[in-house]
Amino acid sequence: MILADSRQRRILALLLAQSDPIPEDALASQLAVQKAKAEDLPSSVVQELHRQIRIDLYHRCLPELESVGWIERQPTGIVSTEQLPVECVEESFTEGDGSWEALAALLVRPRRQRVASTIADHTQPLSLEELSTALTASEQSWWTAGGVDDESMLPTILHHIDLPILENVGLIEYNSDEKIITQQQHLEMVLDQADVANGSNDTATTDS
Incomplete structure (x- = not known):
């Protein structure tokens, strides 16, 4: 299930945190920085994390989120849709x-x-x-x-x-x-x- 995947949850949280579309490369960068901080990894690995995450976004995460109607890929970037269960990423x-x-x-x-x-x-x-x-x-x-x-x-x-x-x-x-x-x-x-x-x-x- 999508919500059982921690990376998918982070993607949804990032999309809901801002109203403007997020370019795929920028989304990968934010996820890489988050992962490095969470796991206390050296800054030197962020670039490699970014590359790995960008591949995962393209081949797995974004197609899955798009298939259930929770995101939309636009020319300027990725946005969440009205079908996204917002309650699942609220502060509580x-x-x-x-x-x-x-x-x-x-x-x-x-x-x-x-x-x-x-x-x-x-x-x-x-x-x-x-x-x-x-x-x-x-x-x-x-x-x-x-x-x-x-x-x-x-x-x-x-x-x-x-x-x-x-x-x-x-x-x-x-x-x-x-x-x-x-x-x-x-x-x-x-x-x-x-x-x-x-x-x-x-x-x-x-x-x-």
Whole structure:
């Protein structure tokens, strides 16, 4: 998914930070400087970073962002479009606060988004058994489409894969000994952002 890619997120943030189009070469330069500062790299490597990033922009990043309708390449440079989910790059959803990682954890696995949504529907902590029952009862086909071949394996997959991942990105608290799940405060906010991102992708796919 595009929003799971840190470079794509930085591109979107840079485009939203200014109203004028950004030439592709200038965009590559800004990204190279950002990367060098973030990783405390010597200034001598910025030129090589710029070259690598310029290639990545041309062959991967910009075509992907253009394909979902989030950017437009104009003669004077690159601009964001009205289809871009602006909420995903607002101040409350900035790089480094964990929110991007939480959003990515949902977007890269639709099954996990359903799991998180079911947890959010329960205001009180729920057990692993209760979660599994709620998931399989809500829609009998969802877990097969989500990569779970055998319904009886769902609790095991949740326990060993999905719930630890959701806990690692701060969306839930999971007591693996007692198998009790408690949602964290910003779970619903991240779910809302995932809905916005999915809606934008659906719109772009329909339009194309």
